[in-house]
Amino acid sequence: MFKKILIANRGEIACRVIKTARRMGIATVAVFSDADRDALHVEMADEAVHIGPSTASESYLVAEKIIQACRETGAEAVHPGYGFLSERASFCEALERESIVFIGPKPRAIVAMGDKIESKKFAKAAKVSTVPGSLDVIMDAAHAERIAGDIGYPVMIKASAGGGGKGMRIAWDASEVRDGFERARSEAKNSFGDDRVFIEKFIVEPRHIEIQVLADAYGNCLYLGERECSIQRRNQKIVEEAPSPFLDEATRRAMGEQAVALAKAVDYQSAGTVEFIVDKDRNFYFLEMNTRLQVEHPVTELITGIDLVAQMIRIASGEKLALNQADIELKGWAIESRLYAEDPYRNFLPSTGRLTRYRPPAEGLQGKAIIRNDTGVVEGSEISMFYDPMVAKLCTWAPTRMEAIDAMADALDTFVVDGVAHNIPFLSALMQHPRWREGRLSTAFIAEEFPDGFQPVIPDESDLEVLAAITLAAELARKHRLDHFADRLRPHSGKVSAQWEVRIGERYFPIVLHEAKAKPPAHFVMNIGGKTMALRSDWKPGEMIWSGLIGERAVNAQIRPVLNGVRIDWMGMSVISRAMSPRVAELDRLMPMKAPPDTSKMLLCPMPGLVVSINVATGQEVKAGETLAVVEAMKMENVLRAERDLVVSAINAKKGESLAVDAVIMEFE
Structure with missing residues (x-):
């Protein structure tokens, strides 16, 4: 060793x-x-x-x-x-x-499987099911258009040396092939130093399911079940789980056996992953083999109890596998959520900066669930523009899929990240999404369910009542703290008013307190909207996680002070709320609203990034959908298009310039 x-x-x-x-x-x-x-x-x-x-x-x-x-x-x-x-x-x-x-594996296996074009040729020769397509290197946009027409739309344009969703585009017609070819080739060259791309048939309603394999230098090879990786954005995985809610045992075995056969064919030695596209009828097609440890490997470790990194080290040191296929047993369910420094409210654009707060949930056994957080940052760490925007990989394991999902929802609600924009609100909302919870997935899930991008979840009436109850409980706890530490300056009778109103957005909720004990553990009985509810909590002012029982429901929410109120983040919802007396509420209704500045005639840089190109000139008439500029951030090119017909009046940025978020790139008439 x-x-x-x-x-x-x-x-x-x-x-x-x-x-x-x-x-x-x-x-x-x-x-x-x-x-x-x-x-x-x-x-x-x-x-x-x-x-x-x-x-x-x-x-x-x-x-x-x-x-x-x-x-x-x-x-x-x-x-x-x-x-x-x-x-x-x-x-x-x-x-x-x-x-x-x-x-890791030997160079021969890396060469055979590392190039997408060559790996598909190798897979075909090994009688592994592959996606229909052309494995020839595409010479130019016209060549790409001819090949796509022969295959039949839709098609996927992919970088030969690609990975991580870079250098990949879906095209539904000839114009998208031409644009996608140029974008994929440019991203591939910038990310991998290799601008070769190829085209294959795009499978409609596909699932991305991969098989984990483990092989030693003595011919022993086995598979460790599958991972479902269908929740993706721009071909970048966001949430993974093991096992897949879609596969039956027969399909799992067939995919595993093909994965092992392919690994043996290239004399694979180490941990590796064979990725498949699976259609709605459980037909599966070889996608690629990743000759390395996968980002999502923790979910396999959680359901098998096998440390894949330890196995890699042992295999590399010359040890034989101490396991055989019969030893592999899949227990329970595991889910991984990738926490990225990106703004879900701005089309998931990357964010950079310093983590002013970073407080993940406690790891280990929590009730029936296990919480695991793989991270490379601490509070005070900087999320740099130079590398991938991943902050952490939060994982949960539980005996059943629903229990693992609920454990993930609770863990996300208690994961505090400040200083950069992040995708926790999206992940938290996803855990409540009916289609996700039912396991009806495809790689188009995000595009189909969030066609206009992600917006904060709109609370329903029962959610608003919970949020109003938390707001009032927090305000009463704050007042109790002030009275406790400043009783000489602010003498108080100890009585609490029974009449309150809580404002959430433009809504006002009258609340009548029947019982009030603000000293922790606090206990309140209140009437909201004609409903009586009991609330119990140990929360103290200054704590960022409000935990308690509302009725019999356990609630964990993040709470932060803002001017004259609090911000509460819970299950993908984010609201600004304020508890006040009825008289203050009456006056509050009379306050004018401040209008936000008008930026409709400006193109603002949506993220910190580098200007790759300015595609228009001053005075040019532009039609809706045409490209205005391309900005690169964290190795991904982001095409900024016109939202309507317009005329360019001024250009404020130039190619090669580094811009901050919201910098004005150009102005319109």
């Missing part, structure tokens, strides 16, 4: 590998760029080596710098995590020349 390994990665995956290595008694070496000098993975490792500037192309992607770090520290092996150098055969070969072990 190795005595010391180096992790050629950063963030949550570096931290996750360090945890397993520590349990195995293996010393660890971290590498870091300028931007990651104070990162959590650097703090956790036994040693750390600086490898260069913030941009990945000058640090984490430079193989020689990783090898030099191994030389300096005496690391015997390298775990690549995912992304960066994890699927670069030349890196494995360079390590071999230095007698350093690569904790």
Whole structure:
């Protein structure tokens, strides 16, 4: 077994590998760029080596710098995590020349499966079911249009060396093929240094289901069940679960056996994933093989009890698998939610900044559920523009799917992140979505259910009553605290008014208090809208999570003070509310509303990013839907289109310029 390994990665995956290595008694070496000098993975490792500037192309992607770090520290092996150098055969070969072990498959398997075009040719030869399409490299947009017409629309344009949703476009007609070809090729070149793309048939109502495989150097190979990864946005996975709510045992076995056959055909050695597209009739087609650890591997670990990183290390050190297929038993249900620094209310545009608050839910056994949070940040960490915007991977396990979903909903409601925009409201709302809870999924789920983007969930009447009750309870707790600590300055009789009103948005809710005990544990009985409800809570002013019972219902909500009130975030809902006396409410109704500034004649930069192109000129007439500009953020190109017919009156930005969020790119007449 190795005595010391180096992790050629950063963030949550570096931290996750360090945890397993520590349990195995293996010393660890971290590498870091300028931007990651104070990162959590650097703090956790036994040693750390600086490898260069913030941009990945000058640090984490430079193989020689990783090898030099191994030389300096005496690391015997390298775990690549995912992304960066994890699927670069030349890196494995360079390590071999230095007698350093690569904790992953051999170069032959990486070469065979790492290129999407070649892997599909290989899969066909191995009699693995594949999606209809053209595996020839596309020369230009006209060539792409001809091939798409032969295959039949819709089609998927994909980067040959792609991954993580980059360099992928769906086209429903010839014009979308031309535009998608250029965008996919540009993203592929910027992200992978390889602009080759190919085209295949796009499966309607597809599910993205993948099989986890594990293989050693002695010909032993087995599959560890499947993961459902159909909740995606722009081909980037958002939520994963294991097992799939769609597969039956026969399909699971057939997919697993094909995955094993493919792995054996390339002499695979390590943990790997064979991805399939599955249609509504459970027909499945090979998509690609990821010759590395997957981002979503924790859900497989939770339902099998197998530490995949430990298995990778053992296999790389020359050990045989101590398991066989009959040993693999899938227990319970696991769900993973990817927390990204992105604004769900602005079409999920990436966000950067410092985490002024970062307080995840407690890990471990919580009732019947297990909570796990894989992260690479702490409070005060910076979410940088240089890397992927992932903040954490929150996972829950429970005996049944519904229990795992409910545990995830509670965990998300108690996950506090401030300082950057994040997708927790969307994830929280998703856990309540009827179609998600029923398991009726496809990779088009987000596009179909949120066609106009995500907006805060609109509370129904019962939700509003719960929110009003929390608001009043919080206000009474605040008043009790003030009276307790300032009784000499603010003498109080101890009596609490029975008449209140709570404003939520434009609604006012009269509340009558029948019983009131504000000292924790607080107990209130109140009448809201003709309904009487009891409320009990240990919450104290200053705490960001309000937890309590409203009736028999357990409620966990985030609560933050704002001017003259509080903001409550709960199950994807976000409201500003205020508790007041009836007289103050009467006056409040008379207050004028401040109109927001008019930005309808401006194109604002929706995220911090780099201007890739300005596609119009001053004075130009533009039709709705035409491209105005392209802005790159976190390696993804975002096309900004005209929402209506207009005339460009001024251009305030230029190609190559770095812009802040809401910077004015251009103005219109």
